[in-house]
Amino acid sequence: MPVDRSYIRVKAMLVAPHPDGTSHLVSVNEPTDENPQGYHRVIGGSVELGETFEEAIIREVDEELGARVHDLTHLGVVENIFRYNGELGHEIVALYSGSVDPVPSDDDGTLTESDGAVMPVVWRPFDDSEVDVPLYPAAASTWIRGPARPS
Template sequence: MPVDRSYIRVKAMLVIPHADGSRHLVSVNAPTVENPSGYHRLIGGSVELGETHREAIVREVDEELGARIVGLKHLGMVENIFRFDGEVGHEIVAVYSGTLDPAPAEEGGTLTESDGSVVPVVWRPFEDADLTVPLYPAGATGWIHSSTE
């Protein structure tokens, strides 16, 4: 089912640092017109009517990864205006940090989206200037780096 991008969506996403402090967990997403090699995205999703963004990130991580967040910390908010297959999208994203229990796999991990699709997850280096696969939401970069401080 296509996503309705005719309104501003509210999201909650989590920076999940690896125990070694050099990388964080992201989902691997299929190619788009704008990103023919695909893209990475922070873990999380939409805030549902009647829930806070904090409640949303706890729910999303439980649903997608079957995990509990340890040390949940709100880092800040990001406004993300983007194009997805030529269509404009707009979202306000609450960015959090925390670790997971159980800890994600070193390799071969996946998450399950609300539509039942299974998406790979990988550990993306914090120092990612040499990567060609972009990370979204793009405006979260400063918060991502501050999550390890």
């Protein structure tokens, strides 16, 4: 079922660092008109009516990865205005950091979307200057390179 992009969506997303501190978990998404190589997206999803940002992240990570979230820390809120196959989209994203347990495989991790689609997940380096695939939400990059990155 296509996503209705006719309104601003509220999302909660998790920057989940790898235990070695060099990378964070992202989903690998199919090519679009705007991104012919595909794109990476921070883990998370829509906030449901009556649900807090924290509850949304915990639910999304459980549904998509079958994992629990630990040490959940609020980073900030970003606005994401984008085009997806030519269609305008707009999201307000509450961004958090935290670890996931169990940790997805370095080689063949996956997540399952609400529609049943299975998508690969990979560990994207915090220093992603050499990565050609864009990261969304793009405004999260400042947080990912700064406060979300483990010391």
